[in-house]
Amino acid sequence: MQASRAPGVAFIFKKALISALVALVLFSLMIGVRTEPGPQGLLIYETRFGELAAMVATVFGGSIVVELLRQWWGPVGTVRVVPPQVTSALAVAGRWVAPVLLVFTFLVPVIFYNERYILDLGILVLTYVMLGWGLNVVVGLAGLLDLGYVAFYAVGAYSYALLATNFGLSFWVCLPLAGILAAFWGVLLGFPVLRLRGDYLAIVTLAFGEIIRLVIINWQSLTGGPNGVTGIPRPTMFGIPLSPGDDGLAALLGIEFSPTHRIVFLFYLILALALLTNWVTIRLRRLPIGRAWEALREDEVACRALGINTTTTKLTAFATGAMFGGFAGAFFATRQGFISPESFTFQESALVLAIVVLGGMGSQLGVALAALAMIGGFELFRGLDQYRMLVFGMAMVLLMIWRPRGLIGHRAPTVFLERNQAISSDLVKEGHG
Amino acid sequence: MSVDPILFVDHLSMRFGGIVAVNDLSFGAERRQITALIGPNGAGKTTVFNCITGFYKPTSGSMRLKHDDGHKIQLEQLNDFRISKQAKVARTFQNIRLFPGMTALENLMVAQHNALMRASGLTFLGLIGAPSWRVAEKKAIDLARTWLERIDLLDRADDAAGNLPYGDQRRLEIARAMCTEPALLCLDEPAAGLNARESASLSELLLSIRAEQGTSILLIEHDMSVVMEISDHVVVMDYGVKIAEGTPQHVRDDPKVIAAYLGADEEEAIAVMESGT
Numbered sequence: 001m002q003a004s005r006a007p008g009v010a011f012i013f014k015k016a017l018i019s020a021l022v023a024l025v026l027f028s029l030m031i032g033v034r035t036e037p038g039p040q041g042l043l044i045y046e047t048r049f050g051e052l053a054a055m056v057a058t059v060f061g062g063s064i065v066v067e068l069l070r071q072w073w074g075p076v077g078t079v080r081v082v083p084p085q086v087t088s089a090l091a092v093a094g095r096w097v098a099p100v101l102l103v104f105t106f107l108v109p110v111i112f113y114n115e116r117y118i119l120d121l122g123i124l125v126l127t128y129v130m131l132g133w134g135l136n137v138v139v140g141l142a143g144l145l146d147l148g149y150v151a152f153y154a155v156g157a158y159s160y161a162l163l164a165t166n167f168g169l170s171f172w173v174c175l176p177l178a179g180i181l182a183a184f185w186g187v188l189l190g191f192p193v194l195r196l197r198g199d200y201l202a203i204v205t206l207a208f209g210e211i212i213r214l215v216i217i218n219w220q221s222l223t224g225g226p227n228g229v230t231g232i233p234r235p236t237m238f239g240i241p242l243s244p245g246d247d248g249l250a251a252l253l254g255i256e257f258s259p260t261h262r263i264v265f266l267f268y269l270i271l272a273l274a275l276l277t278n279w280v281t282i283r284l285r286r287l288p289i290g291r292a293w294e295a296l297r298e299d300e301v302a303c304r305a306l307g308i309n310t311t312t313t314k315l316t317a318f319a320t321g322a323m324f325g326g327f328a329g330a331f332f333a334t335r336q337g338f339i340s341p342e343s344f345t346f347q348e349s350a351l352v353l354a355i356v357v358l359g360g361m362g363s364q365l366g367v368a369l370a371a372l373a374m375i376g377g378f379e380l381f382r383g384l385d386q387y388r389m390l391v392f393g394m395a396m397v398l399l400m401i402w403r404p405r406g407l408i409g410h411r412a413p414t415v416f417l418e419r420n421q422a423i424s425s426d427l428v429k430e431g432h433g
Numbered sequence: 434m435s436v437d438p439i440l441f442v443d444h445l446s447m448r449f450g451g452i453v454a455v456n457d458l459s460f461g462a463e464r465r466q467i468t469a470l471i472g473p474n475g476a477g478k479t480t481v482f483n484c485i486t487g488f489y490k491p492t493s494g495s496m497r498l499k500h501d502d503g504h505k506i507q508l509e510q511l512n513d514f515r516i517s518k519q520a521k522v523a524r525t526f527q528n529i530r531l532f533p534g535m536t537a538l539e540n541l542m543v544a545q546h547n548a549l550m551r552a553s554g555l556t557f558l559g560l561i562g563a564p565s566w567r568v569a570e571k572k573a574i575d576l577a578r579t580w581l582e583r584i585d586l587l588d589r590a591d592d593a594a595g596n597l598p599y600g601d602q603r604r605l606e607i608a609r610a611m612c613t614e615p616a617l618l619c620l621d622e623p624a625a626g627l628n629a630r631e632s633a634s635l636s637e638l639l640l641s642i643r644a645e646q647g648t649s650i651l652l653i654e655h656d657m658s659v660v661m662e663i664s665d666h667v668v669v670m671d672y673g674v675k676i677a678e679g680t681p682q683h684v685r686d687d688p689k690v691i692a693a694y695l696g697a698d699e700e701e702a703i704a705v706m707e708s709g710t
Contacts, residue, residue, distance in 0.1 A: 280560070283559075283560055284556070284560070287549075287553050287556050287559040287560065288542075288543075288545075288546050288549035288550045288553055288556070288559075289550070289553075289556045291535075291539060291542055291543050291546070292543065292546055294532070294534075294535060294539075295532050295535065295543040295546075298532035298533060298534055298535060299530050299531070299532055301488075301526075301530060302526070302530040302531070302532065303514075303543075304487075304488075304513050304514045304517075305486065305517060305523070305524050305526070305530070305610075306514075306517055306523075306543060306544050306546060306609070306610075306613055307514050307515075307516075307517030307518035307546065307547050307613055308514055308543070308546045308547075309514050309518070310513075310514065316556075411534055413535070413536045413538075413539055413591065414539060414542075415536075415538060415539060415542055415574065416536065416538065416590075416591045417538055417574075417578065417587075417590045417591055418590065418591055419591045420591070421591055421592075423534055423535075423536065423593040424593070427533050427534045427593045427595040427596065428533075428534030429533065429534055
């Protein structure tokens with residue numbers, strides 16, 4: 001065991017040399033040579049062998065460090081049975097992390113009342129927590145890889161924006177409508193992809209996301225095209241506007257108006273929506289439909305043999321995930337007051353999917369932690385300017401080496417007789433699409 | 434010979450391109466009896482199973498299922514999950530197909546999907562936690578508990594199915610199929626990979642299912658000790674056609690069957706038998 005864990009100095013050096021060689025080939029043109037337009041418009045070039053050597057040396061050293069770190073952390077990619085103590089300790093910690101986080105989240109607007117930046121960031125994080133939880137139904141539970149989740153976010157946002165600006169419907173009427181419309185589009189996406197699995201499913205969902213965005217850009221008469229929709233009504237507290245006027249909430253309560261009131265209201269609104277998503281998902285997991293989703297992820301053929309209608313099971317997963325995406329979209333529209341197709345690019349889908357994968361597919365707490373790390377952590381590195389992406393990417397790579405199945409990879413059973421014990425991630429399938 | 438067959442397979446043929454896997458096969462499975470389908474490797478047994486359980490659409494022929502209440506169903510007209518849901522035919526697989534990341538109990542709960550879906554009012558009653566749903570859920574857990582007890586896995590109910598020993602997984606798969614409350618249980622090599630003791634307990638389980646649930650059983654098996662011990666009726670296939678049919682004793686002494694299994698000519702087999710007696 002010890003021998004296989006420590007492959008020896010020769011192995012590490014060989015690996016580092018190969019990495020350095022690849023770096024040399026890659027960087028020799030990218031960094032080693034620099035071209036510039038000369039004074040007569042001709043291209044002149046200068047060589048930067050010093051920087052090239054530094055980069056190659058960094059890769060060489062970094063490869064050794066990574067290899068040593070991997071040995072320190074233990075084997076990766078091999079089957080490792082989680083010791084019961086670790087599992088139970090994690091379970092105990094897990095029981096406390098969630099309530100503490102929840103209480104803290106409730107208190108954020110109280111603690112940081114005067115810090116607009118933190119409140120805005122909190123709203124952003126919670127939006128992604130909600131999107132992550134919504135996508136978790138499709139990817140984490142049902143095991144259907146969806147790369148076009150942003151389409152439902154867009155449908156929700158545009159549903160609210162257009163219904164509110166054209167028909168003057170209030171936010172609370174539009175919210176369920178946005179969810180229903182997004183769910184409808186989820187079913188529409190579901191039908192053609194029922195027979196697809198894995199990579200093929202991913203490609204079609206990716207295309208679906210792009211189609212929705214392109215339709216929004218080009219259907220100018222309805223959506224305003226690239227100019228987007230402006231003047232989307234701000235949310236009201238069940239009819240009472242949060243404005244400085246005489247009929248506003250501040251005037252009614254007899255307190256001085258402050259723009260922060262609206263931010264705090266938005267914070268609690270998205271918190272309530274996210275918690276609703278969480279509650280529904282937890283309930284659904286314990287209902288036959290949720291178990292059928294997870295069974296579908298584990299083995300589709302066995303599901304059919306047990307009389308489970310895989311078609312409707314997949315469609316309900318798509319529809320449920322899409323509905324939560326639609327809610328989040330409606331919230332996004334009312335918060336921004338302005339939406340345009342630029343907000344619904346593939347990058348958003350990728351970000352939400354990264355949150356789900358990083359958090360641990362199927363784990364509610366893991367997804368919330370991952371959203372906090374991805375959105376909040378990204379802001380933490382703001383001081384690093386242009387190196388922000390680099391540091392962030394490295395952090396993600398390290399995290400995936402350390403925990404290949406996400407922050408919380410193990411699965412909690414939905415029903416138990418005696419012992420509520422977590423199931424090791426080695427046994428849980430990821431689904432084939 | 435057929436008094437009241439639960440399943441009657443009539444002139445079933447299945448072709449894959451130019452290959453004829455099953456050729457004009459007819460046989461019946463008696464109600465509340467154990468019918469064994471045996472034959473050498475590649476005889477087409479699993480293909481017959483896949484036709485009966487809706488995983489393949491047969492090229493020609495028909496399969497008629499007659500429930501206890503006289504209700505008749507043409508299996509070739511149903512597809513996929515409807516075979517299990519409407520015709521009440523459950524099956525297990527040659528290579529075990531449990532849900533490895535779910536607990537033994539959860540596996541048995543998934544099997545009761547259709548009954549629970551109705552009880553949960555297509556999820557909506559369950560979502561609001563209606564009392565009727567709670568009662569139904571408790572009943573489902575009790576049914577699962579009963580089956581776990583019968584397969585001797587009650588103490589491992591909360592362990593992941595993928596962590597169970599091979600023999601336990603085989604029995605769990607049978608229990609899962611039984612949780613769908615089938616009229617006909619199709620078992621694809623249930624004794625494969627089991628040791629003698631495990632095979633004996635499997636035979637016991639199957640006999641008790643027949644006696645207590647009154648479920649008709651159709652099984653494919655290579656383990657002759659199991660087949661001879663528990664089957665009421667044996668159908669022997671080779672190269673996609675039926676070569677013999679009858680009681681275990683009758684089939685065991687049939688020269689055609691011996692020839693098929695020993696890979697010898699019929700005449701040689703007869704010669705071998707005659708020299709033996």
